[in-house]
Amino acid sequence: MLKFPIYLDYSSTTPVDPRVAAKMIPYLTEHFGNPASRSHAFGWEAERAAEEAREQVAALLNADAKDIIWTSGATESNNLAIKGAAHFYAESKGRHIITVATEHKAVLDPFKELERQGFEATYLQPQENGLITIEQFRAALRPDTVLASVMAVNNEIGVIQPIAELGEICREKGVIFHVDAAQATGKMPIDLQKLKVDLMSLSAHKTYGPKGIGALYVRRKPRIRLEAQIHGGGHERGLRSGTLATHQIVGMGEAFRIAREEMATENERIRMLRDRLLQGIRDIEETYVNGDLEQRVPHNLNISFNYVEGESLIMATKDIAVSSGSACTSASLEPSYVLRALGRSDELAHSSIRFTIGRFTTEEEIAFTIKLLHEKLSKLRELSPLWEMYKDGVDLSTVQWAAH
Amino acid sequence: MSLPTYMDHNATTPVAPVVLEAMLPFLSRQCGNPSSNHEYGRAAKRALDEARQQVAAAVGAHPTEVIFTSGGTEANNLVLKGAAQAMKPGILALSAMEHPSVRSPAEQLLRQGWQLRSVAIDDQGRVDDDDFLSALTENPRLISVMRVNNETGTMQNVAALAARAKVGGSRAWFHSDCVQALGKVAIDFRDLNRQGVHALTLSAHKIHGPKGAGAVVADKRLELMPQIAGGGQERDLRSGTENMAAIVGFGAACTAAMADLEAGSLHLARMRAELEEGLVELGARIFSRGAERVANTVYFAIPDIDGETLVGKLDRVGYAVSSGTTCSSANHEPSATLLAMGVSPELAKSAVRVSLGRDNTLTQIHGLLENLAALRDQLLNLTAISS
Numbered sequence: 001m002l003k004f005p006i007y008l009d010y011s012s013t014t015p016v017d018p019r020v021a022a023k024m025i026p027y028l029t030e031h032f033g034n035p036a037s038r039s040h041a042f043g044w045e046a047e048r049a050a051e052e053a054r055e056q057v058a059a060l061l062n063a064d065a066k067d068i069i070w071t072s073g074a075t076e077s078n079n080l081a082i083k084g085a086a087h088f089y090a091e092s093k094g095r096h097i098i099t100v101a102t103e104h105k106a107v108l109d110p111f112k113e114l115e116r117q118g119f120e121a122t123y124l125q126p127q128e129n130g131l132i133t134i135e136q137f138r139a140a141l142r143p144d145t146v147l148a149s150v151m152a153v154n155n156e157i158g159v160i161q162p163i164a165e166l167g168e169i170c171r172e173k174g175v176i177f178h179v180d181a182a183q184a185t186g187k188m189p190i191d192l193q194k195l196k197v198d199l200m201s202l203s204a205h206k207t208y209g210p211k212g213i214g215a216l217y218v219r220r221k222p223r224i225r226l227e228a229q230i231h232g233g234g235h236e237r238g239l240r241s242g243t244l245a246t247h248q249i250v251g252m253g254e255a256f257r258i259a260r261e262e263m264a265t266e267n268e269r270i271r272m273l274r275d276r277l278l279q280g281i282r283d284i285e286e287t288y289v290n291g292d293l294e295q296r297v298p299h300n301l302n303i304s305f306n307y308v309e310g311e312s313l314i315m316a317t318k319d320i321a322v323s324s325g326s327a328c329t330s331a332s333l334e335p336s337y338v339l340r341a342l343g344r345s346d347e348l349a350h351s352s353i354r355f356t357i358g359r360f361t362t363e364e365e366i367a368f369t370i371k372l373l374h375e376k377l378s379k380l381r382e383l384s385p386l387w388e389m390y391k392d393g394v395d396l397s398t399v400q401w402a403a404h
Numbered sequence: 405m406s407l408p409t410y411m412d413h414n415a416t417t418p419v420a421p422v423v424l425e426a427m428l429p430f431l432s433r434q435c436g437n438p439s440s441n442h443e444y445g446r447a448a449k450r451a452l453d454e455a456r457q458q459v460a461a462a463v464g465a466h467p468t469e470v471i472f473t474s475g476g477t478e479a480n481n482l483v484l485k486g487a488a489q490a491m492k493p494g495i496l497a498l499s500a501m502e503h504p505s506v507r508s509p510a511e512q513l514l515r516q517g518w519q520l521r522s523v524a525i526d527d528q529g530r531v532d533d534d535d536f537l538s539a540l541t542e543n544p545r546l547i548s549v550m551r552v553n554n555e556t557g558t559m560q561n562v563a564a565l566a567a568r569a570k571v572g573g574s575r576a577w578f579h580s581d582c583v584q585a586l587g588k589v590a591i592d593f594r595d596l597n598r599q600g601v602h603a604l605t606l607s608a609h610k611i612h613g614p615k616g617a618g619a620v621v622a623d624k625r626l627e628l629m630p631q632i633a634g635g636g637q638e639r640d641l642r643s644g645t646e647n648m649a650a651i652v653g654f655g656a657a658c659t660a661a662m663a664d665l666e667a668g669s670l671h672l673a674r675m676r677a678e679l680e681e682g683l684v685e686l687g688a689r690i691f692s693r694g695a696e697r698v699a700n701t702v703y704f705a706i707p708d709i710d711g712e713t714l715v716g717k718l719d720r721v722g723y724a725v726s727s728g729t730t731c732s733s734a735n736h737e738p739s740a741t742l743l744a745m746g747v748s749p750e751l752a753k754s755a756v757r758v759s760l761g762r763d764n765t766l767t768q769i770h771g772l773l774e775n776l777a778a779l780r781d782q783l784l785n786l787t788a789i790s791s
């Protein structure tokens with residue numbers, strides 16, 4: 001039986017996997033110790049659990065557990081990586097920083113903060129498919145470039161940036177390379193033995209772990225140094241003070257263990273559902289897929305429906321829980337800056353829906369969604385004067401609108 | 405083997421059953437992100453608002469004055485660095501016994517042109533009145549004094565200190581770390597605010613809530629620069645997807661702690677009285693005994709017995725206590741707070757902290773005292789032999 005609204009917003013956050021929750025609960029009750037307590041068994045058990053989780057998180061990335069720093073989430077990881085590295089290396093390397101216009105706000109806002117402090121930033125404009133090119137990246141580098149930050153997977157359109165190639169260039173030029181991988185873990189293979197990535201931000205709650213926990217991978221070989229952003233008791237090699245939230249750490253470890261073991265088969269099933277959804281709505285006229293379909297994680301489908309109004313589209317589709325842009329900015333009425341950067345018009349950006357499919361999505365849910373979209377779109381367009389004009393062959397871009 | 409008796413509640417506490425129950429839905433079907441514009445998101449937003457009201461109610465604040473963080477350390481960083489970065493550098497006055505999560509961000513401000521003024525404490529661990537007044541004459545821009553010390557349990561009358569600053573014409577912003585005070589003493593932010601306190605910091609896991617949630621409670625006139633940017637959550641003062649389960653747990657823990665405040669304190673005070681009586685008989689020196697303290701904390705030293713050693717032995721016979729602050733448990737430096745109180749380094753190295761919780765019993769206190777007596781004799785004999 002279907003449960004409404006149908007959850008198709010897995011890139012906003014995922015439910016905690018029941019196996020993860022089961023592993024967390026004992027660390028709220030009987031094993032509640034503070035991992036920093038060195039004088040008794042409660043503390044030792046908490047520390048042991050946190051270290052086991054560190055191994056599990058590292059294993060998904062083929063990284064060394066010693067390179068993993070716990071944080072409160074990917075937003076904090078991004079802040080620590082970007083501000084921490086830029087400040088540490090500004091004196092020796094320079095004050096030019098590079099990122100992409102379609103990054104998450106948790107990268108763009110720290111960049112703006114650095115700009116206010118006298119750093120100079122370059123924001124690369126992606127191509128129409130959402131991807132940046134190697135040549136474009138190489139051309140942006142300067143002798144004083146200290147840091148580049150490029151996300152692995154875009155949160156709105158799911159496209160995969162060429163991290164491996166960008167890493168090679170950064171290593172060659174001595175530029176610190178940070179990757180926001182919040183949307184990538186469990187969705188694509190990541191091998192930090194091969195990738196020349198210096199800093200990588202991770203989140204638990206996009207990969208069936210709890211909210212409130214994330215990590216920053218900080219490479220030690222070659223050694224990357226950071227200025228801490230939260231100071232105190234000196235936890236996490238002095239890079240991030242504050243009592244470790246053991247139960248959340250245990251949850252992230254278990255979530256990443258499950259991801260490592262199951263991602264290959266799970267992603268094939270999710271790809272099949274995504275393709276079915278795309279096939280099912282392709283026959284709806286004037287729909288556009290946003291972002292490259294090949295260089296993309298299987299979970300994401302972002303579609304603009306032309307000639308419908310954004311707000312009424314959301315109202316009409318409230319039986320499915322989807323996002324009309326990034327969750328963090330959906331409160332504002334601005335059209336998605338990611339879709340705008342791809343060259344989409346305000347109208348197409350406004351009338352876009354991001355479907356993100358996950359572990360608990362079923363074939364029935366996808367079938368229902370296809371049916372719902374067909375019904376609602378034909379109804380909305382019946383009422384739309386724009387649709388009527390389009391059908392009459394009026395070129396809407398030439399219409400002079402009267403001011404109210 | 406059964407678990408040892410836990411008497412280290414100032415380090416962290418077990419999550420109360422009622423708190424766990426409140427949290428569980430957010431670790432299963434209640435999966436929404438409060439920023440999402442659909443029913444899952446709206447349900448999360450409602451739960452977030454309710455938790456904010458619960459936390460605000462526990463400290464007599466308005467819900468809009470509560471900013472959720474990942475814990476007490478982040479909260480202290482946000483207040484001190486956030487406030488300092490929003491004004492011209494000047495003097496930050498802080499007591500000599502502040503927690504590392506206050507002291508360390510304060511030290512970071514030195515690089516931005518700030519000066520630190522350490523305010524002396526007396527032999528009972530109270531802020532020294534004369535030195536506080538003297539510090540005020542230096543016109544600090546920021547003052548930070550904790551409400552309850554994590555080691556000694558000494559209470560500071562921050563309302564009186566703030567009032568004195570205000571009456572003296574000080575224009576400093578006054579912050580108080582209330583992490584160890586919440587759930588142990590009544591906190592009324594409205595009243596404190598009237599007296600001149602502008603911001604408090606709180607933590608969930610010291611009051612039988614989960615680790616991973618804390619808060620800043622701040623007067624809105626106090627301008628704060630966000631320390632974690634990107635997303636605009638918490639009125640743009642603290643970005644990042646809200647830790648729903650922990651925040652809901654924090655709210656539930658606050659409500660439970662308030663309901664339990666009086667009865668809990670009586671129970672704790674009774675246990676502490678017996679413990680201290682027994683300790684004195686064993687020849688222990690109890691720190692800050694002459695000061696007003698929270699009911700759960702006993703900080704003592706048995707002369708000539710190393711604190712670390714005693715704590716290790718106690719663990720082996722089934723009692724989990726601490727030799728000082730948890731964060732610095734790894735190093736064997738004597739407690740900075742005790743040294744600031746004028747305690748000799750030798751005696752400070754003997755310090756042991758017992759911090760009780762509401763689940764401890766008088767029977768456990770008696771058991772602890774019996775074991776302490778035996779261990780004392782054993783360890784003193786060893787000392788005698790080796791010397």
